[in-house]
Amino acid sequence: MPAKITTIPVSDIRGYVRLSVDAAIGVANLTQQIHQTVLDRPGAFGAAARGLTGGIAGVVYRGVRGGLHMGGAGADWLLSIFDDQIPPESSPNRDIALAALNGVYGDQLAATGNPLAIAMQLRSDGRSLPLEKAALAAALPHASGRVAVLAHGLCMSDRSWRRKNHDHGAELARTLGYTPIYLLYNSGLHVSVNGRAFAETLETLARQWPAQIDELVIIGHSMGGLVARSACFYGEAAGHSWRRSLSGIVFLGTPHHGAPLEQIGAWADHFIGKIPYAAAFGRIGKARSVGVTDLRFGSLIDEDWRDRDRFTLSGDRRRPIPLPEGVPCFTIAATKAAAANTLHDSLVGDGLVPVTSALGEHAEPARRLAFDPDRQWIGKGMNHFDLLSSLEVSDQIVRWLQLGARSCA
Incomplete structure (x- = not known):
């Protein structure tokens, strides 16, 4: 053949x-x-x-x-x-390659008008959805009033949600009748830039959805959770109608207060810059996208980065942004440890995000995120990407949403 x-x-x-x-x-x-x-x-x-x-x-x-x-x-x-x-x-291999490239260099691709830069879109079955009511109804003939929008993480795409023959969105459709929609975005851009664009995209979706939206939930993995929180901030400021329909957010391994790898990268930039013969090579590390450096502390809004050198070693200067008011929020963290291990959870967590960051915990009270104890769950013996395929995680999401997220408010 x-x-x-x-x-x-x-x-x-x-x-x-x-x-x-x-x-x-x-x-x-x-x-x-x-x-x-x-x-x-x-x-x-x-x-x-x-x-x-x-x-x-x-x-x-x-x-x-x-x-x-x-x-x-x-x-x-x-x-x-x-x-x-x-x-x-679109093809799976092309989507995977472009998603990784955009995560690392996406801001530069967008700034230079490179056709490889990913444009934000909503997708289903690997295809972009038209955001016009008649065309959307034709593309989703069985659209229900329960909508789940799934937002991927850094260097990933909408296809990343299907892992090891499992898809949280498909499971929500099967068990609870949600219509799953998948966000695709350039994860190399600032979280706030994607957050604002996501808010506007959701507003268009809400206006063009072929059925009355009774429940709208967002499932955010890793950076996708930060983009969701940023979208809530900008959607609230703009008075968007979708904010009133938002009935819940589930965060999966979201670095609410940053990820150690980017924090280590910031220190490496600082020390390499002090050595003349190595300083030139430091430019290679500084080629990483603004999306990556936003993960140092978990920046959500423009003022967290505007008029600041992102490579200057400094403390956390973010404006504290609480969880969106009136929206039940649930968070799932993971740890590679098989049993409770405070040191491991704090330093390693799921391999990329510490448990404390995923749970929104912080030494400063103003920065702590008020997740109710019964809206937190920790998966043991899991890494960051197992959160996408774990049946335990899927069952937990279903349990939280099966009675309707609004009833948990």
Whole structure:
């Protein structure tokens, strides 16, 4: 049997070419900075190079960058002739690759207009849903008045919800009659940017839904939970109607107060920047997206990052944002430990998010999230991604919602 040939959309090729050119220019800049550092001959912990090389070397580096720009522009123009601008057909492998790329570099993709940047959308069965009433009714002929919107985490996509032949959304549809809708977004953007866009998307969905919405619940995994909280903040400020329909939020491994890996990354940036010969390489680490650095403390709104250098080592300066008023909120944390282990839960948790962060606990009273004890649950012997496939987690979500989240208020 002949091998199946996979066709790569021209728009994707254009995106990867642009990304390759940007990466090559970044390497040229890195090389020039190292060159300047060597010329300055500092001591092991002397001052780093203040500028880029000049003279003949500077001309050479400018020529390299100019050539890369011209070559990239020429390739983009040539490919544009064959690009019919029809949105490429989605496939699981493509979605997985783009989701990971957007999580790490999504802000840069969006800023440069790269076609690989993911545009926020609501999906079902891996397909984008039209947010117009007649078309939405045709796409979802069995839409009910109970709607569950599932928001994925960093570097993930709507397809991430199906893991090990399980999907929390499908289980809610089977057991409680919810119509599951899956959010897809560029997780490399600021949480607040995605939160505001999510709020607006939910407002459109509420107005165009083909049935009367009796219950609207959001299930947020990891960063998706932060995006949901941010959406509630901006939806409330804008007076959106969907906020009045919101009957519950379930958080799965959400880093409400940050994730250790990004906090460690911030310290690494700081110390690498102090060593001249290594400082240039620190630019590689600083290429990570604003979405990633938002996870340092769990930033939700614009003022948490606006007019601040995200790579400056500083304490938690977030504005405390409580859980949305009048909305029953439930949280599930996980720990890789098989039994209660305070030290392990605090430092490791599910491998990415400590139990205390997932439960909204904080040393400062103003930052603590008021989850009722009966709305918290901890899964033992689970990692961060097991939260997506665990039948125990699924059963807990169903138990919380089976009587109607509003009855828990």
